[in-house]
Amino acid sequence: MSLLKVLVADDHAIVRSGLSFLINQQANFEVVAEAANGNEAFLKIEQYDIDLIILDLNMPPGESGLITTQRIHERYPDVGIIILSMHEEQAYIDQAIKNGAAAYILKSSSDAELLTALKTVARHKSYIDQNIILTKTDIEKINTPDLDVDLKGYTDLSNREKEILPLIALGYANKEIAAKLYISTKTVEAHKASINRKLGFKNRVDLVHYALHHGLIDF
Known part of the structure; x- marks a missing residue:
């Protein structure tokens, strides 16, 4: 596997630093850029030719991470999006996956979960935190348009x-x-x-x- 470029997007500098240190210890992965909000992340994807992004859903004040996820997936469909979030509500998880996230990891989970997600998405596969259980109903919601926010215009x-x-x-x-x-x-x-x-x-x-x-x- 060739070296994969990773972008870490979180509004807390100490979180970005910790994630970067962890990821840079892994073979074939290198954090080449960091971002503190969604717009900054979006701009740096093209600037640094990013392969994978670890994205927080909540980076106030700024664009909703769910919208950032959708915009990144639409513009850069080959970029693997890994959500790392404190949000455990099923609605957030379902919508993030529907909007294009390849993986969803809880911030309360271990480093091993994040690294497993990173390596899985690098192989162009999806991964859901083992602490999250997707029911048949959730999967149906993800695969239908009913979950979309009504964004007329x-x-x-x-x-x-x-x-x-x-x-x-x-x-x-x-x-x-x-x-x-x-x-x-x-x-x-x-x-x-x-x-x-x-x-x-x-x-x-x-x-x-x-x-x-x-x-x-x-x-």
């Missing part, structure tokens, strides 16, 4: 607009968004106008309500 947004929307909702200024995404402020303004047009928003308040209602951001 969201699917019409471009990839860049999906990146910008949560940043607007979180109150970032145009210059700050431009700096984060390495684009011009004029480009940000154009995308904001397009988002408002596609979703029928009249102001930022409408956008914030939409983002909160549909779980697009975490505080």
Whole structure:
């Protein structure tokens, strides 16, 4: 097996450091980048030609990890997504898998569980934490469209607009968004106008309500 590039995404620096140390001790794996939020993770996947990502679902303030998972899977389907989360609720687990996660590991589990997931996903197979039991009903939910959040209009947004929307909702200024995404402020303004047009928003308040209602951001 050739060396696989790993991205660790978690909002706590000490967690990223610990995960990086653990993974770098394993043969054929190297952590080449870290990210503190979903947007940063999304940008670094292409920048570092990432093979595998270990992603926390909750990295406030920022985009919901479930949405980040979906965006990464849609844009980079060959990247193996391993969710490492404190969320043990079945709804989170089902939705993460449905959105494209190849593995789901609980933060309360042992290092061995994470390493097993890492090596399994590297072989292009799925893995669920042994402490999680997927019932037949869960599998049916994952394989049907009924679990999808009702995101009317969201699917019409471009990839860049999906990146910008949560940043607007979180109150970032145009210059700050431009700096984060390495684009011009004029480009940000154009995308904001397009988002408002596609979703029928009249102001930022409408956008914030939409983002909160549909779980697009975490505080």
